[in-house]
Amino acid sequence: MNALLEVDGLTVRLPVAGELRTVLRDVSFSLARGSTLGLVGESGSGKSMTVRTIARLLPGGAEVRGEVRFDGADVFDLRTDALRSYRAKDVAMIFQDARAHTNPVRTVGDFLTEAMRTNDRMPGPAARKRAQELLAEVGIGDAERRMRQFPHELSGGLLQRVMIAAAVAARPRLVLADEPTTALDVTTQAEVMAILGRMRREYGMAMLFITHDLELAGAVCDETIVLYAGQVMERQASARLHEDPLHPYTAALVQARPETGRRVDRLPAIPGHPTTAYEAPDGCGFAPRCRFAQEECRAGVPPLTRIGPAQTRCVRMPGLRGLTVPREYAGSEANEEVQR
Numbered sequence: 258m259n260a261l262l263e264v265d266g267l268t269v270r271l272p273v274a275g276e277l278r279t280v281l282r283d284v285s286f287s288l289a290r291g292s293t294l295g296l297v298g299e300s301g302s303g304k305s306m307t308v309r310t311i312a313r314l315l316p317g318g319a320e321v322r323g324e325v326r327f328d329g330a331d332v333f334d335l336r337t338d339a340l341r342s343y344r345a346k347d348v349a350m351i352f353q354d355a356r357a358h359t360n361p362v363r364t365v366g367d368f369l370t371e372a373m374r375t376n377d378r379m380p381g382p383a384a385r386k387r388a389q390e391l392l393a394e395v396g397i398g399d400a401e402r403r404m405r406q407f408p409h410e411l412s413g414g415l416l417q418r419v420m421i422a423a424a425v426a427a428r429p430r431l432v433l434a435d436e437p438t439t440a441l442d443v444t445t446q447a448e449v450m451a452i453l454g455r456m457r458r459e460y461g462m463a464m465l466f467i468t469h470d471l472e473l474a475g476a477v478c479d480e481t482i483v484l485y486a487g488q489v490m491e492r493q494a495s496a497r498l499h500e501d502p503l504h505p506y507t508a509a510l511v512q513a514r515p516e517t518g519r520r521v522d523r524l525p526a527i528p529g530h531p532t533t534a535y536e537a538p539d540g541c542g543f544a545p546r547c548r549f550a551q552e553e554c555r556a557g558v559p560p561l562t563r564i565g566p567a568q569t570r571c572v573r574m575p576g577l578r579g580l581t582v583p584r585e586y587a588g589s590e591a592n593e594e595v596q597r
Contacts, residue, residue, distance in 0.1 A: 261463050262288040262311070262431060266323035269310055269487075277320055278535035280306045281487045282542070284323075290430070293457070293464045295478035295495060297471055297510075299531040303487040304467045305353075308433040311465070312350055313340065327431070345376040349424035351453075353436040355416040359408040366404030369423055376427070391422035395452050414445035418452065425456050432457065432464045439469070450477060471514055475499055483507045486542030487534025506543045 267284040270277040281303045288294045296304045309315060311325055313332060325332040327347060335343055352358040359368055369388035373379040379387070389400035395418040397403055408416055417437060424432055434453065438446040454477065457464055468474050474481045475495045483490045483498070483506065491504040502508040512525045529546035538545065540555040547554070 259289050260287040261290040261328060262465070263326040264307075264311070264323070265326070267307070267310060267325065268322040269306060269315070270320040271316065272318040279487060280534050281310070282534050282537070284484075284487070284489055286482055286489065286492060288431070288463050288465060291461050291463055292480070293466055293478045295474035295481040296465065296467045296484060297469065297474050297481055298484035298490075299469075301486075301531055301533045302484040303534060304484055305435050306487075307484070308350065308435055308465055308467060312344065312348055312433060314350075341376075345372065346427045347429055348431045348433060349427065349429040350433045351417075351420050351424050351435065351437045353439050355413065355420045355440075356408060358420070359416065361408055363407075364404065365406055365408065365411070365419055368408075369404070369419065369426065372423070373426060387426070388422070391426055392419070394456065395419075395422045396448070397422075414441055414449065417441060417445075417449055421449070421453055421456070425460060425462070428460050428462075430462060432462050434464055434466045436467050436469070438473070446473075471499065471510060483510070486532045486537035488537070488542050490543065504543075505547050505549055 264287070265285050267281055268279065269281040270279050272278075284303070284307060286294070296307060298304055310321065311327075311332065313335070315321070321333065327343065332343065366385060366388060369391065370379075370381070370384035373384040373387060374381060385404065388404060392400040392403055397415060397418055403411070403415075403419075408419075411419065417440075420437070432453075437453070438449050441449060450473070453464075456462075466474065466478055468477075471481075475498070478495045480492060481495045481498050482492045483504065485506050490506050491498070491502065493501075493503065498507065499511055502511055506527075509525070509527045513527060515524060527546060528548070532542055532545065534542070538555060540553075540557050541547070541550070544550040544554040
């Protein structure tokens, strides 16, 4: 079995104002060892909640159904020492806002060495030496001086590099990267992603990468999952997802994306407003905003089938007539049938 991470039928409900509200609905996917999988979608689609569930960082009172298996072990069955080891050595998380996840009154050196001293029982001098090596690996010079500085003394790009260094310190098998470049300028973003990609390859880590940027997901990830209203709309190889989307929502996202080589008076926009999982109706969460929705779309989430060079069909199950999407929502020149 090559899958390092398996998520099967994951449904999560959180307590809000005295009632349970659904944030994920029947999410299923797998991640192979050493590969990179992207999670894209609008705000509120469930991207961050998915990785927090995988890391078991849900708030109290959360109701979880389904399974998350890491290397064959059920993550929800892990207790005390096993859970501590899972979070400390097997899985690492890189958060979107580095400043919100570092202690402002502790130095960078303390931040980097704490886990080494606590989890690995590494002596202080050895931990500091390893921390300086990690800073050099992520492109931060004068590591000894940086170790004495506080988070507010570092730029956003430098602090995100420190976060990456802390995440890979234990050489985890899986990195959960929750929009790690959102707050950075384009040049710094490219540098940070290059560092993260290099370290992932050197250490043989798998990565679950969250982003709003379809272009970035296409450049970084082997495959991409599109989420909407807490549901998986589509999963494809990243390059093919851009060229040949299988779902109207994905196609609409691709159409709405600006391109430097294309001049248009107005970008196509998806009608309506983004829907959260607890607001979504039964069936396909995108149906209220989809101009091609039919009754069967509201009865269940349709599987996806490519039926020709310019058509995508969403059918709830084999044998139903389903939904045909015209050329404006499908860019394929292929003639073969592709099934999810």
